[in-house]
Amino acid sequence: MFSHVVIFWTDHEQPHTADELLAGIKKYLEPIPGVVHFSVGKMVPSPRDVVDQSYHVALNIVFANKQAHDAYQAHPMHQEFVHAVLKRLCKKVRVYDFE
Secondary structure, eight states: OEEEEEEEEEOTTSTTHHHHHHHHHHHHTTTSTTEEEEEEEEOOOOSOTTSOOSOSEEEEEEESSHHHHHHHHHSHHHHHHIIIIIHHHEEEEEEEEEO
């Protein structure tokens, strides 16, 4: 399995950016073929000091292998998401990929 975790920091000065980002992720990324597991949501507050609470939205996608991930990255819907949604709504993005 190949896991692709993406953490998004939206422009909190623009109202509803986290909701717009969630809608864009579901519209453009969820339908892309090759995904074994897809999960996206807003940060959940926690009293634990070890929990990063600075971000707004997180995405977790699991693929069968790295080749499926690479095909996802090159897919036209992923490219459209980056240009139409991500660049407009996000101030910062971090990606964690692991096998």
